[in-house]
Structure formats: C-alpha cells, structure tokens
Amino acid sequence: MKESKKEVFITSTIVLYNNDIEVVQKAINSFLDTSIKVELFLIDNSPSDSLKKLVNDHRINYFHNPSNPGFGAGHNIAIKKAILSKSDYHLILNPDVYFDKGVIESLLDYSQSDSSIGIVMPKVLYPNGNIQYTCKLLPTPIDLFVRRFIPFDKIKQKMDYRYEVKFSGYDKIMDIPFLSGCFMFCKTSVLEEFGGFDEAFFMYYEDLDLTRRVHGKYKTMFYPKVHVYHIFERASYKNKLLLKKHIKSVFTYFNKWGWFFDFDRIKINKRVIKNIKEIG
Template identity: 30%
Template structure:
C-alpha cells in the first residue's frame, strides 16, 4: 500500500466529515487508506464515520489519550509506505498527495514534508514552516514577537529546507516515523510536532517545505492570548529542552517572566469579522432550505470569476466545485475583497467555515 492518512478526531464531527470527503477524493487514484482515531468524542463523530464512510478504518478510544498517543495508535494500524498526519479541521486538494509522493521521489534522504496552510479566510498561516525554538525565540513567541519563530527566509510559495512543521499536516515515510519512535507520548498537547520534526532532523534526514500545494486548516494556530495557553506552551517546551538540550534553567526563568507579563496584559485581541452585506453561492441550483440560512441579498452563480462586492460571504458547493479550485479561489479572493468563505455540503445538510484563525469555526445546519 502506498499511503495511510491518519486523522485524530475529538468532537469536530462536521469538520471531520468535510475533511474525509476531501481526503477520499485525494486518494482516489492512490493505493491508500484512511484511518480515523477518535479520542472519546461525544458528538456522534464515530456514528457519522461508520454510516457515511464505511471504507474508513475507525479506532474508538474510550478516553481522550491526547495527540501523541492517539496518532501513534493510528500509525500502528497503518499499512502505507507513506504517512500523512492530518487534522480533522482541514481540507486537502485532489492532487496534494500525488504531488508530495512525486516530490519524495525526486529528493534524497527526505524526512517530513510540509505544505502551505491557509485559514478559513484564505490567509496564509505562518506556522506552515517554523524554526527550531530556542529559549529566546520561544519567549518572543509568547510575547507576540514571533518573526524568528517562523521560517520567514523562505517564501510561502517556495520549496526548500525547513526544520519544524505543525502537526495539522505532516507527510513522511512510515519507516522514518517508526525509526524515531513516532510522537513522544510525554506530550499530551502542544510541542509533540516540534519534537518529532527535531528528532527526524537529528536522525540525519532533511525536512522540506513544499509551498506549491495548499490546504485549508480552519482552526489555524491559537494565538498566545492568555496565561493558560502560555503555561501549556511553557510545559511543552520544558519537556522539549529537557529531552534534547539537557538544560532549561534559563528557559524556565525567561518564560516565567513571560507568563507574568501575559497575566498583566490580558491580551484578548480577536480577528475582525466583516459585516455580511451580500452572499454569493457558487452552485448549479440554490435550494430554499439553504437560502434561508444565508444573508440577503443572495446571488447564485457557477462562474467563480463573477465580480464581487465588499463585505460578502462566498459559499462553495463542494459537489460541484473541486477542492483544489476552492482553495485557490479563497487565496485569490482574500486579497481582493473583504469576505468570508463557506463550504456547502448539500448531501449532509450543513454549511461550514471559519472567520478567524484562532477559533474552531461555525456550522449552519439546514
């Protein structure tokens, strides 16, 4: 088998369904499998997978075992030469895996390959490519001065060597994953993707960023907007430095200071969501049940080149428009007009999207 896609789910049923639809299309011409590991969701995620995606291998954990252990359980069941660690709140293009397999064949000694992530507003997510976090870089990140945290020496559309990737999307060979022991289960959440990236780099492999293909990551990377998140990040980095650098005294001191500063500032800045003044639905036929959930006036088209007004909502019918086209259109239109985007799944009776890279998103059922 060529590819195993591992998706760890926890209470995001609707996003998982959209993700699975995109992945099924992306492996249509590949000898591949999809493995969903559910960490004891209580939102009927498992029932949805069983009823709508019978070919998907479903593993139901009885407890929330965390990101690392959950993914390791999925990988243990995988039969593919390649692995893709994928978040459930993502949408991949139809040719994403094909391009990355071809890229692997053209390079040598390759470790992890990451690609370009955009949020639900069509904006590039800088966590698509990151540097190894030194104590000073980590502190700057916590304080919002995060330019050195990301691999900004490489343009978002380029291809090149990058050390660290986010766990929302990691593409690599199964033997490489197993050689370094997979995700370290000392991490429950946060830091495990940095750890895996660094372990693979230390093992002598080269990690690559492949900016020629993009996927949507609805949630994006949560901002450091409160002390709770800061403490979690701090704890993850403590584990990382203890394992790999054998010294974290300075890090503890500077991050403790950073947490105190965050507690005083209480920064709660959120992305601004535009006021929706009109809606454009790209579909063959707009059903009344869908129209009732949308802001008036509503314009229905099939041509994505239609001239749009500012403060608009764009709704894509996923049964009519392929995911690669949708992702490309989001990236383009996000630079032209002030708008938000939605994915329409008529067969499942819901519309889904996200207007902020720091929140999980919205679902409208009809």
C-alpha cells in the first residue's frame, strides 16, 4: 500500500561557508514551502556564526562547526541526525539552489513508486533557464584532465557529449551513476546503509563517490519532470586554494576506484549508454 504523504518525514541539509544570506534564504524557503513534515539542518562551517540569523522557523536546526571538516563531513553530521530522527527521505541541498512549490512532492511520489530507488535528482537549470548537464558517466582520468586543463573547446565538446550524456536530450528518466551533489533526494535508510559521504573527500567528487556506491545496489535516477535552479559559480576555476582541493579530490577518487584499470567503470558506462539509447 502506498504511503500517505502526511505520514512521511523529510529532512534536509544545507552546508554553509560564508554564504550570501539572501541566496541561502531562497534555498531555505524552497525546502520549507510544503505541507509535508520537514526538518532542515544548517551546518555552518564558517569561522563565525553570523549566518545563525537564518534560523527564522521552528523547523530549522542550526549547528556551528568552525573546524570546517569539509562538505561531505558537514552533510554527514546532519545525515546522522536524520537517521536518529527516523526521517524517510533526506535532501542534500546546496545553498545556491532554489525551486518552486511542488518539486519535493513530485520527487517523493516518484521515489515511493519504486522501492529500488536510492537517490533521485531532478533536472537542474541555470537561473536563465539553460540546462546544467549534471548527469555524468563514471569518469576516466582523461575525462577530468581534459575538462579542467585542455583549452581546446572542440575536444571538450566531443568528450562532454558522451561523458555528460548530452546525447540523451535530458528529457528521459535515466539511471545514472554520477549525480550532482547540488540536489540529491535520498532514501535515508540508503544513506545509513552506505554511511553517507566518504570524508576522505574534503570537497569535490564526494557526490560521484556516493552515487557510484549507491548505484551498485540501487537505482540512482535522473527525473526531468521537475526542475530546480542552481546558481553554480565554478569556484575552483577562480580560487587557487579550491583548485588544489579539486585536484586532491581527483586523486582521492582514482586512488580509491582505480585509475586506468577500473573494469567496473567500463561495464557500468557501457550499460548506462545502452539503456539510454534503448529508451529512444
């Protein structure tokens, strides 16, 4: 029997670090604008607690964490609290994402329609309405190196057409092994089973690692029937410190999963491409 929405409890995390208050407020308002029972955890990794002023609703819990253990570790704090509070679903939400009323309800309906679904991500748009290509295959070292350091657009475009599954048209429901961490609607029991994010990743590619682990047992779905907006500033392209963290995460990922002899990557990517083409 399908579970009633009124019986469902959804938690969410936003990890903060010196963010623009107005931008974060839009994300908070988007999540709280629902009749479903919800609770939001703000994990503030900033040096000061000036963002505490964002707590303006009884459904918000604020935790100041100035040691700044990283993006994934910050989310793990809230994931543990979500597990203890017995939430049914947990939304991993970026502070620069916002969306219309009804998105949570649609994702809940879809997630409840199939017990084998572990994570769902909606279509992600830039504020101007253009698509962000947030569905990806499992990367090779060449994929990530070329995308970040090779200045030839034609080479990048050819690689991205495959790597970002642009050939799909982004209009199909697809089982994808690498979903963006900007918006992940997760079954809380699945996060508990896999232990949340791997805290070896301080920032960048923790979403790849988590999706890949979950994808090995559950469906990790792209659901384009609803959309969210993501400002997405590509901070590592502008900040040398973040670029170093980006590169370190690349090494962390490939040291964990394999560099050029990741045979599971080959099998998974072939299967994903085949399934997308069969959808038509």
